[in-house]
Amino acid sequence: MARRTTTPPPPEDFEEKIVGIDVEEEMQNAFLEYSYSVIYSRALPDARDGLKPVQRRILYGANELGLRPDRGHVKSQRVVGEVMGKYHPHGDQAIYDALVRMAQPFTLRLPLIDGHGNFGSLDDGPAAARYTEARMASAALLMVSGLDEDTVDFVPNYDDTQYQPGVLPAAYPNLLVNGAAGIAVGMATNMAPHNLVEVIGAARHLIANPTCSLEDLMKFVPGPDLPCGGKIIGLEGIRDAYLTGRGSFRTRATARIESITPRRKGIVVTELPYLVGPEKVIEKIRDLVQAKKLQGISDLKDLSDRQHGLRLVIEVKNGFNPEAVLEQLYKLTPMEENFGINNVALVDGQPRTMGLKELLRVYVDFRTDVVRRRSAYRLAKREERLHLVEGLLIAIVDIDEVIQLIRSSDDAATAKARLMDVFDLSDAQATYILDLQLRRLTKFSRIELEAEKDELERAIEELRALLDNEKLLLKLVSTELGEVAKAHGTPRRTVLLESSGANASATSATPLEITDDPCWVLLSSTGLLARTATADLVSAEGSRSKHDAVIGAVRTTARGEFGLVTSAGRMVRLSALDLPTLPPTNGAPSLSGGAPLAAYVDLPKGEEPVTIVPIGIDAPVFAVGTAAGVVKRVTPDAPKNGEWDIISLRDGDRVVGAGVAADDLDLVFITTDAQLLRFPARSVRPQGRSAGGMAGIKLATGASAIFFGIVDPAKEGVVVTSAGSSGALPGTEGGSLKVTPYAEYPPKGRATGGVRCQRFLKGEDTLVLAFAGNTPARAAAANGVAIDLPPADGRRDGSGTPTTAVIAHVVAPVAGSVDPDVDPDVDPDVDRVVDPASD
Incomplete structure (x- = not known):
């Protein structure tokens, strides 16, 4: 039977008091305290390091445990417990x-945790902490680097028994990345x-030009770069957010239309919108097909694996x-999602909504303060060490007297x-001498101390100059950012399109018939393919829009x-029918409605597209x-297979240019050591596909074309060259630009060295960009x-x-295109543009 307990009576002197509230x-005060805690201690990131408190504490805890990338993983539960x-x-x-x-590569553009085990997917959650292992990723080291050099303030933890950083030093703009x-x-x-290289490029531009406009920054950061x-x-909408x-x-998902069987085509999805998993898309498509809201789909397969990545095959x-059908998938399924940007972060402890320039300014100011505090800390440490070394040198000079004084x-x-009285030493110097080991009293130790003293004096002078000169400090910040971009930068993954192009409507009748009208296939400098009406080509070449x-x-x-020429000397056969058609416009059409080249051909790593050329018997x-x-x-002969070699390249060689070359045209080489050679195309006899070519230009040692x-x-031409340093980070410095009329360069014989096309200035040792073509040229x-x-001059x-200005491409009207000064003849019967030269 359970024992019954009673509450003991209160003491005799107890007086009950009830306070009314x-x-x-009370509810308002409690809710305000709760709101304050959520806003400042949990939900919003700091604009300086881009981390929430829990993320900052995880990185700091992992750093204190020594979980660096060069060491082994530990159980995630150990990090959580710490x-x-x-x-x-x-x-x-x-x-x-x-x-x-922080460990998921599909969530963060630059993961901060290196996870080992099942850390989940877009459709499934992770395994329990006792089953997974973790350590810091290389990017996390950039976040904590300098913590031991008084770069940031430390604050007490929740029970005042430990100290933790109020913010991490953050060697890159983590919030934007x-x-x-x-x-x-x-x-x-x-x-x-966003892309690390693009964000750092914008930050460095802001450092160099504090009054720059948003348009200037968007030349570096054109838009988000999703993992x-x-x-x-x-x-x-992106510009509004910035x-x-x-x-x-x-x-929008990345999808292309392929032949699934010899008689049936399908839609292959290789990339999905941000944070959308394949199972969510599959389930939605099946529900729509069963509800008869989506027609035209006969089968759906998920062929994704770790080796090839995502691959959803939708059979039509x-x-x-x-x-x-693809347009209906974009409209009705998560293959197209909306992302709302709301840039809210903590600045000086207050939540603020900021644009791109404000976010970069907050980070640049913070990073400048970090580098300043780090330099001041290093200066103090070196001054302290120099003080001890000077005292030790005094003792070594009169070491016998020092020993006798200590013994007595x-x-x-x-x-x-x-010691302080006889040798005029400070307390720190005297203490250091008393702690001196006898093995330091050798002649060699004195030489080492004198060398250390000289090195310390040089370092102190440099640090003082750095702290006294704001420009030097900002230059150091910019240089360190450039090194981070060079070491950890990756190419852009997300394609930016200004518009989606024309929409089609699904039909259960016969497929949409496409007439075999003349057209132009265009390849843009950003790797977009499209086809357009012949009359639109002039406008496309003269437009000022992006991606065109x-x-x-x-x-x-x-x-x-048509054929795609690659840097590996290959030709890939492609069909114009598969390309999107640019919609007609009153003004200049933009290739932003085109499709990325990767949607039609998978080039191996290191192989790049060069240009496109016509193929066939004629x-x-x-x-x-x-x-x-x-x-x-x-x-011009082309085999029937999909790809073939057009030149036999030697090891290490690559194709740098290609194009249609009639006998009356010039072939032009420009080399890295600023040599230009032009010679007639007729001097090079046509060869078969397996031939290795012939000598075009004689190269100096170490130079390349x-x-x-x-x-x-016969037409007006121009030569554009840009010189710079071979040690500079590509795409970060404009260098020196030179534009010269093509007629200034005399023709030479094939296989000769050519003539100089630009004289290098101090600090320049190579051409970073070169171009020769007919006007008008565009950059x-x-x-x-x-x-x-x-204008061409000089x-x-x-x-x-x-x-x-950092120029990546220079282009000119393609040989054989419609002359903008001549109206083409139009055949009214077929409404096609007719080339007068073909008559």
């Missing part, structure tokens, strides 16, 4: 969820990830237009006092074929030039934004003019 006021016990007074599940997110998501009380944040790749449709801190954009029924003293305190700098154009028909002879100075004119092209000598940045070129061997 206002319930409304963080929970010392720094983060919340549940272990919340800490582990944050750790998992990895983004953030959090829901607080009355506010939320949702920031998209999963995909496409971003519409850039206006300006005001709020905006939205649409993310015969009689349905695959393009129309009664105790250590007396010896220290006598044409580097290759082929005259063909809608059902015709195709003209085209020429290719290589970095080793080899030139070859290739006969940076450009090969075809120029019509473009790496993201396709047009850059104005100065001597052919003169030096360039320094410029801040």
Whole structure:
């Protein structure tokens, strides 16, 4: 039977007191305290290091445990326990969820945790913390580097028994690179990830030009770069977000239409929108098909694996237009999602909504302060060490007297006092001498001390100069950012498109018939392919829009074929019918409605597209030039297989240029040591596909060809060169630019050395960009934004003019295109553009 207990009576002197409170006021105060805690201690990231408190504590705890990338993994539960016990007074599940997110490559653009085990996927959660292992990723070392050099302030932990950093030093703008998501009380944040190289490029530009505009920064950061790749449709919302801190954009899956069977086509999805898993898409498609809201799909297979990545194959029924079915998938399924940007972060302890420039300014100011504090700490340490070394040198000079003085003293305190009095030493110097080991009293030790003293004095002088000169300090910050980008930068994964192109409508009748009308196939400098009407080519070449700098154009028909020339000397056969058609516009059409080249051909790592050329029996002879100075004119015959070699390259060589080369045109080489050679194309006899070509230009030792092209000598031409340093980070410095009339360069014989095309200035040792072609020439940045070129002027061997514009491509009208000064004849019967030269 259970024992019954009673409450003991209160003591005799106990007096009961009840305090009345206002319930409304108490609830308001409690809710305000809760809101404050959520906003400042849990949900919102700091604008300086881009981390929430739990993420910061995880990185600091892992750093204190020594979990560096060069050491072994440990159980995730050990990291969680360390963080929970010392720094983060919340549940272990919340800490582990944050750790998992920091390790997922599909969530962060630059993961901070190197996870081992099942850390989940877009459709499934991770394994328990006792089953997974973790350590710091290489990017996390950049976040904590300098913690031991008084770069940031430390604050007490939740029970005042430990100290933790209030912010991490953050050697790169983590908030923009990895983004953030959090829901607080009355506010939320949702920031998209960006490319590390692009963000650092914008930060360095802001350091060099504090008054720059948003348009200048967007030349470096054109838009988010999502970890999963995909496409971003519409850039206006991105600009609004960069300006005001709020905006939205649409993310779209990467899909292409392939032949699944000889008689049936399908849609192959290789990339999905940000944080959308394949199972979610599959389930939605099946529900729509069962509800008969989506027609034209006969089968759906998930062929994804770890080796090849995502691959969803959607088989389309015969009689349905695959393009129309794909548009319905974008409209009805998560293959197209909207991402709302809300750039809210803590600045000086207060939540603020910021645009791109404000975010970069906060980080640059913080990083400058970190480098300043680090330099001051190193200066103090070196001054302290120099003080001890000077005292030790004094003792070594009179070492016998020092030893006699110490031996004759009664105790250590007396010896220290006598040393300070006799040799005029400080307390620290005397203590250091008393602690001296006898092995340091050799002649060699004195030499080492004198060398150390000289080195310390030089370091102190440099650090003082750095702290006294704000420009030197900012230059150091910019240089360190450039080194981070060079070591940890990766290519852009997400394709930016200004518009989605024309929509099609699904039909259960016969497929949409496409007539075999003449068209032009265009390849842009950003790797976009599209086809357009013949009359639109002139406008496309002259437009100022993004992503429309044409580097290759082929005259063909809608059902015709063309060839892609690659840097590995290969030709890949492609069909014009598979390309998107640019919609007609009143003004200049933009290639932003095109499709990325990767949607049609998978090039191996290191192999890049060069240009596109016509193929077939009636195709003209085209020429290719290589970095080793080899030139070859290739006969137009093409095999029936999908790809073939057009030149036999030696080991280490690559194709740098190609194009249609008739006998009356010039072939032009430009080398890294600023030599230009032009010679007639007729001097190179056409060869078969297996031939290795012939000598095009004689190269100096260590030089290589940076450009090969075809120029019509009967028309006005121009030569554009840009010199710089071979040790500079590519794409970060404009160098010196020079634009010269093509006629200034005399023709020479094939296999000669050519003539000099630019004189190097101090600090320059190579050409970083070269181009020769007919006018009007256009320049473009790496993201396709047009850059104005100065008019052609100057001597052919003169030096360039320094410029801040970073030019990635220079293009000119493609040989054989429609002359903008001549109206083409139009046949009214077929409504096609007719080339007068073909009559």
